[in-house]
Amino acid sequence: MADSHATAVDTAVASPQLRHHFADMEQQKNAASLGMWLFLVTEIMFFGGMFCAYLVYRTKYFNAFAAGSQQLSIGMGAFNTAVLLISSLTVVLAVRAAQDGKRKQLVSYLVITVLLGLTFLGVKGVEYREKFEKHHVPGPTFQFTDTFDDNGKKIPVDAQHAQLFFSIYFVMTGMHALHMIIGCGLFTVLTVFAWKGHYSPGYYTPIENAGLYWHLVDIIWIYLFPLLYLISRHS
Amino acid sequence: MSEHATSRGFYVALGISLLVLTAVTVGAAFVNLGPFNPVIALLIATIKATLVVLFFMHVKGASEKMTAAVVISGFFFLAILLVLSMADYLTRAWR
Structure with missing residues (x-):
């Protein structure tokens, strides 16, 4: 026990990335990981508040939410879901490449991840443009004349309630997109560092923690997609 | 220092199953299941999120x-x- 600890310290001393207040690299890595998870919990609570607002108004104005949801493009939403899931896969493969010390592989997975993130944002931009053209952006020019189709019965929808759906849609997807923009910036910086050879099998914590962030943003979208795009699609 | 027992094939298989689950969600949304439509959608989303947390975020085996x-x-x-x-x-x- 004492021996193994001593060797851990000895090998760690050689590592330039070890901060003086940690005993060894493993302790430093665990502390960084725990700190990252605590941050992710604050992110869960942050988005949780918005999910709660969504739930409250969806139960209250269900018809307006269903009619609003039917204005969103399932094709683009599903495509973006697939893009994000694939990007999560490339992130996890990047972490794996870093663990194996394969620098070129690491750089290419990071680049693919950034490109997939930008693809997501591009599709989101196209969707937002469509909302502006249809006057579905909340504000003085908001217009909504669609009806809720309840098994062939056309029920008129209060435009104010539909505006609430689109407000929640824009706030939630907007905050999510902001997180994606930050993630793309983060991964661009990591790509440069990875290219310069900053990471090794003994030190790849930044890749791993940025990966955790990326996966969380992915998980939020996993919930946003069915909740916003797929309300009452049958009929 | 072989920290990962998980192979690349496992991750790719997991990625593919996540994509399949997405297709299932979209398909299920067009079938009239009454009050169970949102239940099924949230159940599938939770399965996907759990897979991501456990395996992509390495909570299992941390x-x-x-x-x-x-x-x-x-x-x-x-x-x-x-x-x-x-x-x-x-x-x-x-x-």
Whole structure:
């Protein structure tokens, strides 16, 4: 026990990335990981508040939410879901490449991840443009004349309630997109560092923690997609 | 220092199953299941999120045991937020 600890310290001393207040690299890595998870919990609570607002108004104005949801493009939403899931896969493969010390592989997975993130944002931009053209952006020019189709019965929808759906849609997807923009910036910086050879099998914590962030943003979208795009699609 | 017992093939298979689950969600949304449509959609989303948390985020097999405690407490507090808020809003009409 004492021996193994001593060797851990000895090998760690050689590592330039070890901060003086940690005993060894493993302790430093665990502390960084725990700190990252605590941050992710604050992110869960942050988005949780918005999910709660969504739930409250969806139960209250269900018809307006269903009619609003039917204005969103399932094709683009599903495509973006697939893009994000694939990007999560490339992130996890990047972490794996870093663990194996394969620098070129690491750089290419990071680049693919950034490109997939930008693809997501591009599709989101196209969707937002469509909302502006249809006057579905909340504000003085908001217009909504669609009806809720309840098994062939056309029920008129209060435009104010539909505006609430689109407000929640824009706030939630907007905050999510902001997180994606930050993630793309983060991964661009990591790509440069990875290219310069900053990471090794003994030190790849930044890749791993940025990966955790990326996966969380992915998980939020996993919930946003069915909740916003797929309300009452049958009929 | 072979920390990962997980092969690349496993990750790719997981990625493909996540894509399949997405297709299932979209398909299920067009079938009229009455009140179970949102239940199925949320169930599939939760399965996907659990797979991502356990395997992509390496919570399963994490060397730091505190990680699992933090993750569980995070979802616990989220549950408090959602369940208590909805318990209020959904019962306001009861007199």
